Amino acid sequence: MMEKVILFALLMAFLITVLLSPLFIPFLRRLKFGQSIRIEGPQSHQKKSGTPTMGGILIVLSVIITTLVMMWKYSEPSFEIYLLLFVLIGYGLLGFLDDFIKIALKRNLGLTSKQKLLGQIVIAVVFYIVLKINDFSTAISIPFTDFQLELGWIYPLFIIFWLVGFSNAVNLTDGLDGLLSGTAAIAFGAFAILAWSGSQYDISVFAVSVVGAVLGFLVFNAHPAKVFMGDTGSLALGGAIAAIAILLKMELILIIIGGVFVIETLSVILQVASFKTTGKRIFKMSPLHHHYELSGWSEWRVVVTFWTVGLLCSILGIYIEVWM
Template sequence: MLNYTQIIITLFVSFFLAALSGPLIIPLLRRIKAGQSIREEGPESHFSKAGTPTIGGIIIILATIIAALIIGGSSSEMWILIFSLLVFGAIGFVDDFIKVVLKRNLGLRAYQKIIMQFLAALLLVLFHLQTSGSTFVLVPFIKESIQIGGFIIPEYLDLGGFYIPFMIFVIIATVNSVNLTDGLDGLASGVSAVVAVFFALLATSLGFIEAGIFSGAIAGACLGFLIFNANPAKVFMGDTGSLALGGGIVAVAVLTESVLLIPIVGGIFFIESLSVIIQVISFKLTGKRVFKMSPIHHHFEMSGWQETKVVTVFWTATTMLAVFAVFAIR
């Protein structure tokens, strides 16, 4: 029970750190004129958001790191988690800074982002292998090894030589999926909070105490950030926050050997990415769009849904997916 108490304490500490730092950081973002630009082809309701301070992900990053270190202390596992949060957040910060402060709309080139993310993912995997040496991943819905035909499906699957490339793919995919989800007031922060709570409880139940505390810190920071990011948003997290969240969440999944649960509990992240992939492929092959606009949260907006309704539905769906994911590991 003590370990779960630590998670609750960490969540509250992180929440209050984010809530208290917001009024200090948001004016600084205004001072450097870090205002968000809005896509012209987007929903008309978004035009009023132009100029809203972005790069607010700094609030989430600081609150998470401070709370995690205060409650969880310093350890190799904790520093691996912090590394992932920081390095992906740094990639997002550079992109945000170029776009909104230096006023260069393109920001980092796509190939530059991928190269940086690849190197960050590779380092995360190598650090994990150095500390644990494990190339196993938890297989959802398998409590004990079962045999189907001539195949044996184990509870934990050893990826062996495929571990590094597979993990790099999962890490990059997750980070960019969280980034794509960040398009409506409170959407990415709310969904990430639910996912982080799930991984906090999972990590603790599996004995990964530092990962549980760190994930609890992410959840608290997201909830504290929601004070300023809920509709109407006073600040956006930017790529600084969305890439950091993706990096932090996937790092917990890597250390707890539970990356195969991400498409379940993080189903909204997966659907957001899938909608973009489908849209691009359809347009390139047929010249037609499947969705009115992608990622899919914009499709619902263009279909007449209020922004708050889309966010509420996606939060609810994530909560239901988290409950479903619990049964995937029982």
């Protein structure tokens, strides 16, 4: 029975996104919600200026509709499902505000870093409070071992760091046509498998709904992209995947499955640290995907390479969690 629910969730989310995108993209274009391309970015990206953005709205809506329909039809929604939807919507709204300010108010940087961080922290705190009310364990599992580390009062700080950190990490990865759509589909697919193997079917349905939604979006986001997801989509996806890892008690496995997101973030940190301390840059440009672009790789080659790395990371994460 649950196999059919999983399949229906995948197909439903995919079809919602695919069928609504041809209607939604022209709507965004009429509103002149076009992407502004940073001058300091790769010059090849300037031709993308004006491409409709905020397509993440469709991803979020598709996941919400699919998850709730599947839950209400086949089982009672658990507190985990409502919590996942809260994080998805919360970070999605934060990203929407950021996108809207960039586009409608013509402030290219959107929300200030302090405003965005405050919003991310508030959502993470509410997430933790709900976990605490439901007597959620404050221990984290250590990969490769049967050992669990009890964090106690440090756990809420860990939750905040994980949600804020990975929402930003996923956001940094959204820089090339189809890059985040593909890597997100792979990572969420890995967690769907892990949730299924642990009989956490409601979380598996949510994760599969995300896979279907981003694959449907990829149809229009693949190179040359007809629409971008914007911070609306990337922040929502980043928060959601961190929340899934926490609810499955596979927090540290996210470092492996989300390896591409981690590498992208580390490239930015190393670049900034190197430039501030030595005045020299390690990469031609960060995040890392831009380095390979400026090294002469085609955009499609960079994207496919990162998808492949994401797939290998996900296979490794599943292997560690299921068979080791």
